[in-house]
Structure formats: structure tokens, C-alpha cells
Amino acid sequence: MNNTTNKNTKFQRFLASDFFYHFKRDKLAIISSIIFLILILLAILSPLVAPYNPYDLQILDIMDSELPPVWQQGGDPRFLLGTDDQGRDLWSTILYGMRVSLMIGILAVLLQGVIGITIGLVAGYVGGRTDNLLMRIADVQLSFSTLMVAIIILAIVQSAFGSDAFNQWAMVILILIIGLAEWPQIARTVRSSVLAEKEKEYVDAAKVMGFSPIRIMFKHILPNCLSPIFVISTVQIANAIITEASLSFLGLGMPVTEPSLGSLISIGKQYLFSGSWWITLIPGAFLILLVIVINLLGDFLRDTFNPKLYKD
Amino acid sequence: MYSPSQASPLLSVENLSVAFNQGIKKGPNQEIQALSDISFELVEGEVLGVVGESGCGKSTLARAILQLQAITSGQVLWQGEDLTKNTNDQNKAMREHIQLIFQDPLDALNPRMTVAQIIAEPLYNLKPELSKQEIQNRVVELMLAMGLQEQQKNRYPHEFSGGQCQRIGIARAMILNPKLLICDEPVSALDVSIQAQIINLLMDLKSRTGMSMIFISHDLSIVRQVCDRVLVLYKGQVVETGNASDIYENPQHAYTQKLLDSIPLADPAMERKRIG
Numbered sequence: 001m002n003n004t005t006n007k008n009t010k011f012q013r014f015l016a017s018d019f020f021y022h023f024k025r026d027k028l029a030i031i032s033s034i035i036f037l038i039l040i041l042l043a044i045l046s047p048l049v050a051p052y053n054p055y056d057l058q059i060l061d062i063m064d065s066e067l068p069p070v071w072q073q074g075g076d077p078r079f080l081l082g083t084d085d086q087g088r089d090l091w092s093t094i095l096y097g098m099r100v101s102l103m104i105g106i107l108a109v110l111l112q113g114v115i116g117i118t119i120g121l122v123a124g125y126v127g128g129r130t131d132n133l134l135m136r137i138a139d140v141q142l143s144f145s146t147l148m149v150a151i152i153i154l155a156i157v158q159s160a161f162g163s164d165a166f167n168q169w170a171m172v173i174l175i176l177i178i179g180l181a182e183w184p185q186i187a188r189t190v191r192s193s194v195l196a197e198k199e200k201e202y203v204d205a206a207k208v209m210g211f212s213p214i215r216i217m218f219k220h221i222l223p224n225c226l227s228p229i230f231v232i233s234t235v236q237i238a239n240a241i242i243t244e245a246s247l248s249f250l251g252l253g254m255p256v257t258e259p260s261l262g263s264l265i266s267i268g269k270q271y272l273f274s275g276s277w278w279i280t281l282i283p284g285a286f287l288i289l290l291v292i293v294i295n296l297l298g299d300f301l302r303d304t305f306n307p308k309l310y311k312d
Numbered sequence: 313m314y315s316p317s318q319a320s321p322l323l324s325v326e327n328l329s330v331a332f333n334q335g336i337k338k339g340p341n342q343e344i345q346a347l348s349d350i351s352f353e354l355v356e357g358e359v360l361g362v363v364g365e366s367g368c369g370k371s372t373l374a375r376a377i378l379q380l381q382a383i384t385s386g387q388v389l390w391q392g393e394d395l396t397k398n399t400n401d402q403n404k405a406m407r408e409h410i411q412l413i414f415q416d417p418l419d420a421l422n423p424r425m426t427v428a429q430i431i432a433e434p435l436y437n438l439k440p441e442l443s444k445q446e447i448q449n450r451v452v453e454l455m456l457a458m459g460l461q462e463q464q465k466n467r468y469p470h471e472f473s474g475g476q477c478q479r480i481g482i483a484r485a486m487i488l489n490p491k492l493l494i495c496d497e498p499v500s501a502l503d504v505s506i507q508a509q510i511i512n513l514l515m516d517l518k519s520r521t522g523m524s525m526i527f528i529s530h531d532l533s534i535v536r537q538v539c540d541r542v543l544v545l546y547k548g549q550v551v552e553t554g555n556a557s558d559i560y561e562n563p564q565h566a567y568t569q570k571l572l573d574s575i576p577l578a579d580p581a582m583e584r585k586r587i588g
Contacts, residue, residue, distance in 0.1 A: 209434040
């Protein structure tokens with residue numbers, strides 16, 4: 001394959017693509033993706049970047065609690081963004097919390113993706129009664145708010161297994177709940193693109209070759225439905241992060257010992273009126289920044305992949 | 313080329329009917345009869361033309377023969393075996409022998425696969441015993457035979473012109489050495505100079521392999537050139553069938569005459585005389 005005529009490597013092809021062309025011209029997309037990459041890198045490398053390990057309870061000193069950020073009066077140069085009520089370095093805790101938030105967001109969307117893509121493909125391709133049944137199930141699922149389902153299940157799990165067991169498995173349970181509650185979003189998107197794709201002649205061509213429906217669905221139709229899946233997944237990651245933060249804020253999410261951004265905001269709200277605004281507002285700002293850049297990237301992807309939509 | 317006294321037919325279609333259900337309620341009033349009571353036979357090496365206006369059921373006929381379309385009644389016998397009663401797995405043997413060429417050359421190729429993958433695909437399902445190297449050799453050999461170049465094999469369909477895409481589609485159909493090639497308006501999406509090339513390519517393949525063809529078209533002048541026998545469809549029914557030369561020189565049915573009159577003549581003087 002390395003002959004001279006095949007100079008186009010994948011990377012060169014990407015640089016020459018329409019996608020990259022639009023990207024270069026969209027300042028908002030460039031800025032968002034730079035911020036997003038920085039946030040992701042900080043989150044992944046948090047054990048290396050963070051000055052302290054917020055999960056290590058032994059290094060905490062209660063005397064350090066509620067210290068303001070360095071630029072404020074009374075700030076301690078050891079703690080850049082101040083400390084929370086237990087004397088944890090806020091900057092380190094935010095980095096670790098962002099890792100938790102992103103992990104829950106991405107894994108929950110992966111789970112949604114597996115369920116949603118399979119159901120959407122089958123519903124769209126098989127059609128008829130199967131389609132009706134699956135889409136009605138999706139409608140029922142959508143008629144419950146995700147938060148409501150999550151609160152009920154989390155409350156039941158917490159009281160059934162005790163809060164120790166719950167704290168240990170909180171992340172897995174959150175991923176499962178958000179993943180299971182939001183699959184219809186992806187299933188619907190997939191179904192509608194399958195409906196358009198399956199009328200194309202290449203699908204008939206695959207049938208003439210005698211391929212099984214499963215191979216036609218996954219090998220032929222699915223690769224051609226990837227752009228809308230990509231777009232909605234981005235938005236769903238932002239949604240999942242918000243859902244997780246809301247649940248943690250309500251005390252049903254990540255435990256205080258392994259706080260996510262939402263739990264930090266929740267911890268801080270008790271101290272808001274005693275003047276310690278930073279425990280709530282700084283993690284809140286990071287959460288907003290993270291969600292905004294993901295949503296902006298989602299908007300950019302949607303406009304690029306589907307220029308007919310949402311443009312005047 | 314074709315002589316009617318040859319052995320038993322390769323494909324015979326008997327009393328084939330297809331109805332589409334239009335609307336929500338089921339019932340005879342909601343049905344549209346796409347094909348009614350079609351019967352014909354095809355022997356080895358024969359080229360059968362199917363002509364008719366848009367919407368007369370030409371493509372539905374092709375889809376019904378290939379079991380892409382559920383039929384209401386009738387039989388499709390491939391070498392004596394009824395395809396309509398078989399399951400998908402049982403029809404696998406038939407898939408090797410009957411292949412289809414599509415109307416829209418680009419739409420018929422999966423946009424996310426390279427040319428080599430597209431052409432080789434039928435082999436993965438129907439000839440799993442072949443090694444990767446054998447498949448690659450066969451793909452390259454066919455690409456060259458179709459007038460494509462070997463270094464194009466890692467490109468994607470959208471990088472090709474319509475005529476080249478149709479060549480890729482023909483290569484994909486020919487890789488199994490089919491006994492019957494159904495061409496569903498293979499050239500109607502191409503411009504005239506390319507049309508001639510593709511028709512010549514098809515005729516060349518036909519004379520080299522001796523396969524049969526069903527050639528569906530609304531372009532009567534092309535059908536006249538390539539077909540031994542012609543089937544005229546009108547509103548899902550066969551109005552006339554016979555040897556190509558007979559139909560063109562001595563059309564019996566009023567509809568056939570009308571169709572033939574609609575062929576534009578190259579000479580303006582003659583064209584005016586005919587209209588006048």
C-alpha cells in the first residue's frame with residue numbers, strides 16, 4: 001500500500017477535508033476545542049498536575065479549611081484557589097472532580113450509544129411492528145424525566161444497600177442510570193437516518209449479494225449514519241455531565257470523599273452566606289465552561305455535517 | 313446469437329403479480345397493482361429487453377426476480393427452482409448466479425467503502441473459501457477489464473465520475489461470474505458518450521462470458537441494439553412480446569407503436585415529416 005501514488009495518508013486527507021476547512025474558518029470552534037482539549041488533558045493528568053491528592057484524607061488539616069483564593073486577603077500561597085470546608089485544596093479537587101464528571105459523561109454516553117444504536121438500527125431497518133413497539137418503548141422512557149428516574153433509583157439503592165456500599169459504587173450506578181435513561185435520544189436519531197439510508201441502492205446491492213440483515217445494518221448502514229450519531233453524542237455528554245452534577249448537588253451522586261464538580265458545588269452552598277463563595281462559584285465556573293465548550297463543539301459538528309439544517 | 317429451440321429456460325417467470333399497499337388500511341381499494349400476471353422465459357445467452365414508460369413496473373420486475381420485493385402471487389423459477397418459496401439462506405446459491413446493475417451509479421456504491429472493498433464484497437459472502445490474495449488478484453484483474461486503473465483501488469466512490477462508478481458497479485456484479493445479469497436502466501443516469509462506452513462494455517462482457525441479460529430501459533434505441541427479444545410493459549402488464557426486430561419493424565399493439573414513435577430521429581427533415 002506504500003506505493004508512490006498513495007501519498008494521501010489519513011492525516012493529509014483530514015487536512016484537505018471539508019471538515020477541516022470549515023473548522024479553520026470557525027473561530028468559536030477553534031477556541032472551544034482548545035479549551036476542551038486543555039480541560040480534558042488537565043482531567044486525565046490530574047494526578048500529575050494537581051498539587052495535592054484530594055482523596056488522601058491524611059494530608060488534610062482542619063486548620064486550613066475555608067481559606068480563600070490567593071488573591072484575596074487571608075489567602076494562603078499553598079492553595080491557589082483556596083480550600084473547602086475540610087481543608088482540601090480546591091484546585092486539586094476541581095481537577096479530580098472534572099475527571100470524575102467527564103468519565104461519567106463519556107461512559108454514560110457510550111452505554112447510551114450501544115443501546116440506542118442497536119435499537120435504532122433494528123427499528124429503522126426492520127420497520128413495521130418491531131419499529132412501532134421499540135419506538136413506543138422509547139416514548140414511554142422519554143416521558144419520565146431523567147432526573148426523576150435517577151432520584152427514585154438512587155434513593156432506593158441508597159436505602160437498600162446502605163450508604164457505604166452506595167458510595168463505593170456511586171460512579172458505576174450513575175453511569176448505568178444516565179445511560180439507561182437517555183438511550184431514546186440516540187435511538188431516535190439513528191432510526192431516522194437509517195430510514196433515509198435504507199432506501200439507497202447500495203443497501204439493495206448488499207441484499208443482492210445475500211448478506212444477512214445484521215451485516216447490512218452494521219457494516220453498510222451504520223457507517224453512513226455516523227455523523228448524526230457523533231453530533232448527538234457530543235450534546236449528550238454535556239447533558240450527562242449536567243445530570244450527574246444535578247444529582248450530586250442533591251446529594252444522590254458522588255460521595256463527599258470523592259467529589260465531582262456537582263458535589264463540590266453542593267458542599268459550598270452551605271458556606272455561601274458565610275462569605276466562602278469560592279467553594280461553590282469556582283467549581284461552578286469550571287462546570288459551565290466544560291458544558292459550554294462541549295455544546296459549542298456539538299453545534300459546530302451539527303452545522304458542518306448537516307449544512308441544510310438550522311441555517312438561514 | 314439466440315435461437316428459441318435451445319434447452320430448458322434459465323429463468324422463467326410465471327403469472328407474477330406484485331401489489332403495493334398504499335395508505336393505512338389494508339384492503340383491495342388501497343392496493344396499487346404494480347405488476348399483474350407477468351410471464352416470460354429466458355434461455356441461456358439471451359438478452360431480453362424490458363421497455364415501458366416511467367412507473368410501468370420495470371424496476372419492480374427486477375426487484376421481484378431478485379426477491380428484493382415481496383410478490384403477491386406467481387412463481388419465479390431459476391433453473392426449475394422456485395425462488396419465491398425459498399428462505400434467504402436457500403437462495404444463497406441463486407445470489408451467485410443473478411446479479412444486478414443499478415440505475416444511479418453513485419447511490420449504488422457504499423460511500424464509506426473503498427473501490428477494492430466494494431468490488432470484493434460479494435466474494436466474502438458467497439465465496440468464503442478464497443484467500444485474501446486471490447480476492448485481491450481477482451479485483452485488480454476485473455478493474456483492468458472494466459477500464460479502471462489499479463492505483464484507483466483505494467479511493468472512495470465520490471472521487472469517481474458517473475461512468476466510472478457504473479464500471480465499478482459492473483465489476484462488483486461480474487466478480488461472481490453470474491449467469492444472469494439484470495441491468496436496471498444502467499445508462500439512463502449517464503450522458504450519451506458514456507452511455508455508448510458502458511453499453512459496449514456490457515455487450516463485450518456478454519459475448520465473452522455467454523451470460524444472459526435482462527436489460528431494463530426506457531430508451532428504445534439502446535434496447536434495439538442490445539436485445540434479442542423485447543417485452544413491452546404498460547401499467548404493469550405485458551402488452552407485447554417478441555423478437556426485437558419484429559417489434560421494431562412491425563409493432564402490433566397501439567402502445568408499442570406510440571412508444572416507437574417517441575424515439576427522436578437524428579434527421580430533422582424526417583422528424584418533421586413524421587410529426588407532420
